[in-house]
Amino acid sequence: MADLTKQTPDPARPEAIKAVPVRHPGRWVAVAVIAVLTAMFVNMLVTNKQFQWSFLVDNAFRPNIIRGVWTTIALTVLAMLIGVLSGVVLAVMRLSDNPVLSGVAWLYTWFFRAVPRLVLAILFGNMGILYAKYHVGGVPFAGPLGDLMGVDIDGTLFTLDARTLLTGFMAGLLALALSEAAYMAEIVRAGILSVDPGQEEAAGALGMSRFQTMRRIILPQAMRVIVPPTGNETIAMLKDTSLVAYVPVSNELFFQLQAVGSRTFNVFPMLVAACIWYLILTSFLLVGQFFIERHFSRGAEVTREKRAGLRLLGFGGGGGGAA
Numbered sequence: 001m002a003d004l005t006k007q008t009p010d011p012a013r014p015e016a017i018k019a020v021p022v023r024h025p026g027r028w029v030a031v032a033v034i035a036v037l038t039a040m041f042v043n044m045l046v047t048n049k050q051f052q053w054s055f056l057v058d059n060a061f062r063p064n065i066i067r068g069v070w071t072t073i074a075l076t077v078l079a080m081l082i083g084v085l086s087g088v089v090l091a092v093m094r095l096s097d098n099p100v101l102s103g104v105a106w107l108y109t110w111f112f113r114a115v116p117r118l119v120l121a122i123l124f125g126n127m128g129i130l131y132a133k134y135h136v137g138g139v140p141f142a143g144p145l146g147d148l149m150g151v152d153i154d155g156t157l158f159t160l161d162a163r164t165l166l167t168g169f170m171a172g173l174l175a176l177a178l179s180e181a182a183y184m185a186e187i188v189r190a191g192i193l194s195v196d197p198g199q200e201e202a203a204g205a206l207g208m209s210r211f212q213t214m215r216r217i218i219l220p221q222a223m224r225v226i227v228p229p230t231g232n233e234t235i236a237m238l239k240d241t242s243l244v245a246y247v248p249v250s251n252e253l254f255f256q257l258q259a260v261g262s263r264t265f266n267v268f269p270m271l272v273a274a275c276i277w278y279l280i281l282t283s284f285l286l287v288g289q290f291f292i293e294r295h296f297s298r299g300a301e302v303t304r305e306k307r308a309g310l311r312l313l314g315f316g317g318g319g320g321g322a323a
Helices: 025-047 053-059 063-094 099-114 117-125 142-149 168-193 197-205 210-246 253-264 267-296 298-312
Strands: 133-137 156-161
Touching: 053 253, 053 267, 063 099, 063 168, 063 210, 063 253, 063 267, 099 168, 117 168, 117 210, 168 210, 197 210, 210 253, 210 267, 253 267, 267 298
Parallel strands: none
Antiparallel strands: 133 156
């Protein structure tokens, strides 16, 4: 008689798989190397007396340095505001069917993307050499026309002195803002081109003007493409404000830190202080960029989630239908 207590294995049922996790020895080697390099870097920061941390802390947060920080922030905000608004106008001009507007926008972006910002800052700082005074109003080419006709033609409303108008701050701001406008024009143009042309056609069918279509339909959808590179441009602008120290703008952060280093003959600690200040300011911008990007990508995230769900159900590209 067969032993009923002894169970025979079911040949139709597979045995349980004993999963063995894949080992990654290379990861542990990389972790060990990074840990050693980090320890060496921290040891250098602590043991090397040339950093002079006490001197750095005593001088990197003085009132003149704080004023320099506010000047840097003001330059960044104003330059980006002017650059973004001008970039939108230039992008629309570049996409215009009018060859004159498109050509002018192309020439602008070509010039200001080609010339370094440091060169532009110094150039605007020395514009007084070209014109000592700026005349507002009057008749164009009044001097040559008056000489030709033998009369004195002067319809100038008022005159501005170049030294009063183009201060160091204004010269640096113009150089940064006009250069930024050229880069923002290309960013905005790419964002506009990323929107489905059918959106503009649908808006036109509803009777919306071109301005209304651009403001209410095209630009809101293009923001998802425009915002990430604009955030990068803002961070780059924050760092590029250090260039106006060569105009010079004496109340700017980098200029003030350099002045402390030159006056005390401790240049290196002040350069480290500059790195720390720019790291702090950039970190705030990165946090702001994260939340702004998340705000403008809400619709895209929902779309990606829906597509992922359809793929799991067997629909969509690359997925097979249900059996």
